[in-house]
Amino acid sequence: MSAEESGLRILGRAWCFGDDISTDALSPGAYAVAPPEVRAAHTLEAVNPRFAAEVRPGDVVVAGQNFGCGSSRETAPEGLKALGVGCVVAASFARLFLRNAVAIGLPALPCADAAAAVADGDDLEIDLEAGLVRNLKSGVTVRGRPLAAPMLDVLRAGGIAPLLRRRARGAGDRA
Amino acid sequence: MGLTMAEKILARASGQTAVVPGQFLTARVDAALLHDIFAVPVFEMLRGSGFSSVWDRARVLVVLDHLVPAPSVAAAEVHRRIREFVREFEMLHFFEAGTGICHQLVAERGLAQPGQLLLGTDSHTTTAGALGIGVTGIGTSEMAYVLATGELWFQVPPTIRVDLAGRLAAGVMWKDAVLELAGQIGSDGAQYQALEFGGPAAADVDIAGRLTIANMAVELGAKFGLFPADGATVRHFRRRNMDVDAFGPDVDARYARTVRLDLEELGPRVALPHAVDHVKPVQAVEGVPIHQAFIGSCTNGRLEDLRVAARILAGHRVHPRTRLLVAPASSQVERDAMSEGLLATLVDAGALLMPAGCGPCFGGHGGVLAAGERCIGTHNRNFPGRMGSPQAEIFLASPATVAASAVRGRITDPRRMLSPSPVWR
Numbered sequence: 001m002s003a004e005e006s007g008l009r010i011l012g013r014a015w016c017f018g019d020d021i022s023t024d025a026l027s028p029g030a031y032a033v034a035p036p037e038v039r040a041a042h043t044l045e046a047v048n049p050r051f052a053a054e055v056r057p058g059d060v061v062v063a064g065q066n067f068g069c070g071s072s073r074e075t076a077p078e079g080l081k082a083l084g085v086g087c088v089v090a091a092s093f094a095r096l097f098l099r100n101a102v103a104i105g106l107p108a109l110p111c112a113d114a115a116a117a118v119a120d121g122d123d124l125e126i127d128l129e130a131g132l133v134r135n136l137k138s139g140v141t142v143r144g145r146p147l148a149a150p151m152l153d154v155l156r157a158g159g160i161a162p163l164l165r166r167r168a169r170g171a172g173d174r175a
Numbered sequence: 176m177g178l179t180m181a182e183k184i185l186a187r188a189s190g191q192t193a194v195v196p197g198q199f200l201t202a203r204v205d206a207a208l209l210h211d212i213f214a215v216p217v218f219e220m221l222r223g224s225g226f227s228s229v230w231d232r233a234r235v236l237v238v239l240d241h242l243v244p245a246p247s248v249a250a251a252e253v254h255r256r257i258r259e260f261v262r263e264f265e266m267l268h269f270f271e272a273g274t275g276i277c278h279q280l281v282a283e284r285g286l287a288q289p290g291q292l293l294l295g296t297d298s299h300t301t302t303a304g305a306l307g308i309g310v311t312g313i314g315t316s317e318m319a320y321v322l323a324t325g326e327l328w329f330q331v332p333p334t335i336r337v338d339l340a341g342r343l344a345a346g347v348m349w350k351d352a353v354l355e356l357a358g359q360i361g362s363d364g365a366q367y368q369a370l371e372f373g374g375p376a377a378a379d380v381d382i383a384g385r386l387t388i389a390n391m392a393v394e395l396g397a398k399f400g401l402f403p404a405d406g407a408t409v410r411h412f413r414r415r416n417m418d419v420d421a422f423g424p425d426v427d428a429r430y431a432r433t434v435r436l437d438l439e440e441l442g443p444r445v446a447l448p449h450a451v452d453h454v455k456p457v458q459a460v461e462g463v464p465i466h467q468a469f470i471g472s473c474t475n476g477r478l479e480d481l482r483v484a485a486r487i488l489a490g491h492r493v494h495p496r497t498r499l500l501v502a503p504a505s506s507q508v509e510r511d512a513m514s515e516g517l518l519a520t521l522v523d524a525g526a527l528l529m530p531a532g533c534g535p536c537f538g539g540h541g542g543v544l545a546a547g548e549r550c551i552g553t554h555n556r557n558f559p560g561r562m563g564s565p566q567a568e569i570f571l572a573s574p575a576t577v578a579a580s581a582v583r584g585r586i587t588d589p590r591r592m593l594s595p596s597p598v599w600r
């Protein structure tokens with residue numbers, strides 16, 4: 001299956017962030033039990049107060065090391081997904097954020113060189129399977145490390161939820 | 176070739192004799208842990224997917240610890256729904272508000288054993304790695320999958336070995352040791368890896384200290400933070416009427432790297448805003464005024480921690496421009512601290528006593544910070560917005576340093592307040 005067919009190719013504008021963007025920044029504890037739309041509206045407000053209001057569907061978050069460090073809260077990738085973020089590209093991800101992103105079907109790509117090759121607002125094209133980040137503005141392409149096959153399988157399925165429903169129906173295993 | 180503790184745990188859980196770092200596998204889970212922030216979405220997803228029971232209700236623990244007692248109507252609704260789910264799914268292990276922080280309960284009540292695999296909907300699930308249990312955090316969707324199937328995929332992590340050597344000096348605690356480690360290897364230094372503690376001084380670390388260290392393993396990015404289950408661990412379980420076997424790595428286990436932590440040289444440490452690995456000796460920030468001091472959390476809310484705090488606060492008052500919040504990690508800790516007279520000492524010093532649970536640790540309620548306020552706490556995270564306003568500042572330190580700072584109203588080296596005789600660590 002090609003990347004287009006599986007939905008693993010993403011087009012969007014870049015929003016750049018630094019290292020160690022925490023789950024507290026992504027999904028502040030104060031809104032832990034607030035309705036999802038309220039929670040999403042506070043996504044990253046401690047780092048970039050404009051982000052939640054101005055991000056557009058398909059936009060790409062580009063960040064440095066250890067993105068999503070901190071808590072296990074799935075509301076961290078969920079907030080990004082709810083705002084329509086198409087993909088997170090980071091030099092590295094905290095383990096729990098990456099697991100959760102995959103589990104809810106939010107594409108993620110570890111790529112050490114993306115931050116240096118991308119500026120805020122650049123138009124990007126991401127190929128998750130090949131691990132490529134194309135900067136359509138500068139014409140530069142950098143290569144990341146695509147996720148391992150079992151994680152891409154979950155992403156392709158749209159996350160854990162459809163797999164679980166399939167399992168409940170006894171219609172086969174998860175991958 | 177020998178196996179590390181993490182490799183042994185994942186090999187056993189996947190029914191294999193050996194595994195290698197990088198390998199993907201499906202592991203059978205021995206126990207699962209949910210708390211009040213995340214239980215509702217887990218049960219909703221489980222039910223919504225068509226499941227009406229969990230894979231093994233004797234192996235699932237549900238704890239109300241984060242928002243206790245309910246501080247808002249929204250939180251009360253969450254608790255109500257959890258209690259309903261607990262009945263609907265006929266959960267056997269449900270812990271009401273005020274019983275304690277989930278990680279403390281796993282350790283205190285022997286809810287999993289050395290060598291087993293326990294997954295929790297909380298990053299600090301790593302805490303009970305102190306007892307040689309394979310414990311780590313996952314998100315709510317994955318937890319729904321675990322509750323439905325009793326299994327989950329894993330990638331075997333490489334292991335970093337941390338050799339502890341020497342003895343802690345007076346006034347220095349195990350919290351200082353793990354903060355020092357965070358400063359040295361960084362908040363992503365153990366990303367996708369397991370930390371395994373060993374070396375000549377590992378056996379000297381009491382269970383409370385091991386829990387503090389393993390708790391913060393996740394602040395270094397680690398999947399597991401494991402201490403071998405040794406004589407002290409076996410005795411810990413025996414006091415709970417459980418017989419467990421010692422459990423540790425093979426002597427010829429292969430490590431990605433080895434880090435040595437010298438305790439001899441170590442003084443009190445403080446993590447400065449806004450990163451857990453932004454660690455400095457306490458001298459570097461002494462005198463910084465603080466508005467709030469917090470003693471508690473799954474990192475440092477145990478009896479041993481309250482003893483140290485009470486020893487420093489005895490005969491003193493919390494500084495008039497500072498408030499001190501104390502939240503015991505569990506009702507058992509609270510009870511023990513009561514009978515030892517520690518709570519009376521703390522309250523006499525002006526501490527505000529909070530219910531057993533997470534307290535102000537994550538900014539959900541009771542003790543949130545205003546913009547421009549500064550807090551020093553014994554907990555484990557100081558990211559912007561962690562305890563309320565993103566414009567507040569959080570310093571992390573040992574119970575000794577926090578207690579001393581509460582008395583002076585400024586960040587204070589606890590060694591200045593050492594009475595000549597007692598030595599603690």
Ligand code: SF4
Nearest residue numbers: 299472473533536537
């Ligand atoms: S005490 Fe703090 S770190 Fe521990 S479980 Fe509660 S909120 Fe999380």
